[in-house]
Every structure is written in structure tokens, then in C-alpha cells.
Amino acid sequence: MSSTGNLLITNLHQIVQIVDDGDTAFLAGKDMSSIKVLESKSNDLAILSTDGLIKFIGPKSNLPTDVIELPTLATIDACGGSVIPGLVDGHSHPVFAGDRVHEFAMKLAGATYMEVQAAGGGIHFTTTKTREATKAALVADFKKIATEMIKNGTTTLEAKSGYGLEWETELKMLEAIQEVADLHTIEVSATFCGAHAVPRGSTEAKQAEVIVSHMIPELVKLKSAGKLNSLENIDVFCEKNVFELESSKKILKAGKDAGLAVNFHADELSALGGAELGAEIGARAMSHLEEISEKGIAAMAKAGTVATLLPSTAFMLRLTPPPARAMIDAGVIIALGSDFNPNAYCLSMPTIMHLACVNFRMSMPEALVAATLNSAHSLGRGNTHGAITVGRVADLIVLTAANWEHIIYRLAAQCSVINTVVKAGNVVYQHS
Numbered sequence: 001m002s003s004t005g006n007l008l009i010t011n012l013h014q015i016v017q018i019v020d021d022g023d024t025a026f027l028a029g030k031d032m033s034s035i036k037v038l039e040s041k042s043n044d045l046a047i048l049s050t051d052g053l054i055k056f057i058g059p060k061s062n063l064p065t066d067v068i069e070l071p072t073l074a075t076i077d078a079c080g081g082s083v084i085p086g087l088v089d090g091h092s093h094p095v096f097a098g099d100r101v102h103e104f105a106m107k108l109a110g111a112t113y114m115e116v117q118a119a120g121g122g123i124h125f126t127t128t129k130t131r132e133a134t135k136a137a138l139v140a141d142f143k144k145i146a147t148e149m150i151k152n153g154t155t156t157l158e159a160k161s162g163y164g165l166e167w168e169t170e171l172k173m174l175e176a177i178q179e180v181a182d183l184h185t186i187e188v189s190a191t192f193c194g195a196h197a198v199p200r201g202s203t204e205a206k207q208a209e210v211i212v213s214h215m216i217p218e219l220v221k222l223k224s225a226g227k228l229n230s231l232e233n234i235d236v237f238c239e240k241n242v243f244e245l246e247s248s249k250k251i252l253k254a255g256k257d258a259g260l261a262v263n264f265h266a267d268e269l270s271a272l273g274g275a276e277l278g279a280e281i282g283a284r285a286m287s288h289l290e291e292i293s294e295k296g297i298a299a300m301a302k303a304g305t306v307a308t309l310l311p312s313t314a315f316m317l318r319l320t321p322p323p324a325r326a327m328i329d330a331g332v333i334i335a336l337g338s339d340f341n342p343n344a345y346c347l348s349m350p351t352i353m354h355l356a357c358v359n360f361r362m363s364m365p366e367a368l369v370a371a372t373l374n375s376a377h378s379l380g381r382g383n384t385h386g387a388i389t390v391g392r393v394a395d396l397i398v399l400t401a402a403n404w405e406h407i408i409y410r411l412a413a414q415c416s417v418i419n420t421v422v423k424a425g426n427v428v429y430q431h432s
Helices: 029-033 101-108 113-118 122-132 135-151 167-183 204-224 245-257 274-281 294-303 311-316 324-330 349-359 364-370 373-378
Strands: 007-018 036-039 045-050 053-059 074-085 087-089 154-160 187-195 231-238 261-266 285-288 306-309 333-336 396-399 418-423 426-430
Touching: 007 364, 029 324, 029 364, 074 418, 087 349, 087 373, 101 113, 113 122, 122 167, 135 154, 135 167, 135 418, 135 426, 154 373, 154 418, 167 187, 167 204, 187 204, 187 245, 204 231, 204 245, 231 245, 245 261, 245 274, 261 274, 274 285, 274 294, 294 324, 306 373, 311 349, 324 333, 333 349, 333 364, 333 373, 349 364, 364 373
Parallel strands: 007 074, 087 154, 154 187, 187 231, 231 261, 261 285, 285 306, 306 333
Antiparallel strands: 007 036, 007 045, 045 053, 074 396, 396 418, 418 426
16 A cells, blocks of 8 residues: 555546646536546556655656656556546534434434424434543544545545534534544544534523634634644534524624634525525535525525535435526536435445435536535635646545446445545555
8 A cells, every 4th residue: 555645546447537727626507517537448547646646647658757666656557447536525424422223213204304303302312422422432433434434435524513512522522523634544624513503401592602702712722723723614503493594694704703614504494595694604615405595596606605415314304405406507516415424324425426416416427526626625625636637636536447437326336336545645445
């Protein structure tokens, strides 16, 4: 395995670049269907990375000889396969304790998300378990989850807190996220989501005030001191009877003023106007959007805010899917996320892409763009991640299939098509 970021991949049939320059940070509208793919009938394509960055893409005969003679250079023979960018998961809740398998039966019997929560389940159930857990236990579980995500091709992950709802546990979760970010091969963009629900015994207004006056300032101090370097985003579950528009705006603006990017839950269960709010305050991204309005779509397109859609959640909760086609046609930047959490236990971004194609009526190129370049853009990495171009980070998935579409086509069979996962030029997973 490479441990220097110096890696040569040869005998490739296809290289799916997505874009062929380092300046394009996202694709929207019709451009999502026009991805850049290099193809060779003789399988003579190669990719070279040095120091973790892509150095060369093209026919092997054109490789710079001085670099390929490096003694630290690792090599992979793709045997006529293909390569795509590492997948970027734009929305997840991977730090928690306990499970909610019992709630799955309730949902199958017809209980809604809010009915489960009212019965003592949902976020509050997980909050109780997470408060009881040690940080060491949370770290150990997140490491296992991150390892499984890597096997499924995810090389960069947005990871939220939000199962504490009070200072000690929210901090414990963010510290666990930071520890995994420091020790694991997966790249993490951490999100503070202390406004995930209103704690029992409190009110929306009280929780918003605690977050704004205490939690955000303390977290920013820790980040400035170098103790929470992965913390990048602020999130609120903007929803009817949870955090409505006024409280959501207050929290999100406080986070933005403190230097965090706004990346929040909007318009999932009701048409509250979260999309319009996010566009107004300059949100970098919003998630869910199953109930987005036409005005919200237009506002997001105008503001350039990314819509991070979550196919597994709509599928598992039997929600009306978000209007992905209308959003694409309007020019909204579409990304994808797993929404991995105890309510939607899906580790696999290839499965997410498949569901996006079938249930959201997205094409395979659109789904791939949404799970790579556009998800990277939703996390402020659109110029460095999510595409295979010279100078970008060498996050790559080597596929056994000659044609890249198999990563989406083979539902729940990505283990048969993913041969190798590369993070920053280092092999971090190889199928045995």
C-alpha cells in the first residue's frame, strides 16, 4: 500500500474526470449530464499522483519518466477497469449510541416520523443513549462506521453532532468526530447540530438562546485553539414544531457570524419556507427539501445554495420525494448524502445514487456528479475534491468494471465492482 501519496494506476479503460479543469467547483442544470470521460479501447490510460495530488492523467506512454522512477511509487494494475472520483457524503449523523431497530416496525405499521418521536422514540431516544455513552465508545463505533463507508467508496464525509442537545454531550460528540478525523483515513467535515430537536423540559426559544449565547461561542473558542479543527458547519432542524423560521434564522446567523458555514435541514416534513430562509441568509447548503416550494426552488437557484438530497430517508420514511427534476431544470446545484443515522441506516453512497436514479428520476451522470463534485462543493471543497484533474486531491475509486455505470447499476453489490479505494494518493481499501 502507498503511504506517501505517490501512486500510479495503469491499464484503465475509462477515467471519469467529471470535469477536466480545477476551476469548475460544481455542475448544475444540463451540465450535470455532460461529464468528462476519457476512454481507451486498448486500456492504456493511467493516473499518477504525487504527494497526494493528481499529477498526470492520460495515455501511459505520455507519463513523465522522472516521476515514475520514484522508489516510493506504489502501483495498481486496473486490468481494464475504470476509475471514478472518491464519493463525498454531504449529510450524515454517524456518532450515536444504541439503535432504533424497534422503530422500523412502528414505521412499517404506518407511524409517521413525528408520531414515533411523540411516543418517546426518534431523536430523543438516541439522545438518551448518547448522553449515557462514553466518548471512547462513540469513537470506537464511529471508526467502524467510517471503515465501512470507505469500503463503499466514501472518501469525504460530513458528520453532525445533534444527539446531545446540551453542552456536555454535544461537545463529547464533536470531540469524538475530531478524534476520528485525526486518526482515520476518511476526511471529515464536522457540523454542530445542537438544534436537532428541542430537549425535553425546555422550549424552542430557550434552546435557541442557549445555543446562541453559550454553545456557539464556546465551540468557536475551541476551534480557534486548534481543538476542533474539523468543525466547519452549523445546522438546524428547521421544521414545524421543532425550530421554526425565527429561531432557525437566529441560530444560523449566529453560526455564520462566528465563521461556520450554514448547512441545515429544511422543508423535510412541511412547507415551512426553510429554502427561502436559507437563500436569504446565504446558506452554503440545505438538506432534505421534500416539501420545498416553487419559490424556494427559485430562491435557491438564484442564491447558488446547494440542495443536498437524501434518497434513503425519503425511501425509508415513505415521504414524497423532493422535486429533483424541477430543481435541476431550475438550475439548483444538486448534491447527495446518505443521511446515515439510526433512523436511516445506510452506509453506501452507491446505493444512494441508485435510489436517486430510480426514485428521484435522476440520470446516472447526474447522480455521480451529485455524489462527487457537487457534494464536495456543498462542503467548500469543490475546487479540490470530487473530480479527477491535475492538481486536485487524489481521491479515487478503482472499479473492476470497464464502464463506470456499474457502480450505480449493481444495487447493493458495490463490493463486486469496487476494487480499490484511494485517499490522497494512498490505498485505504483493497478488495481481497
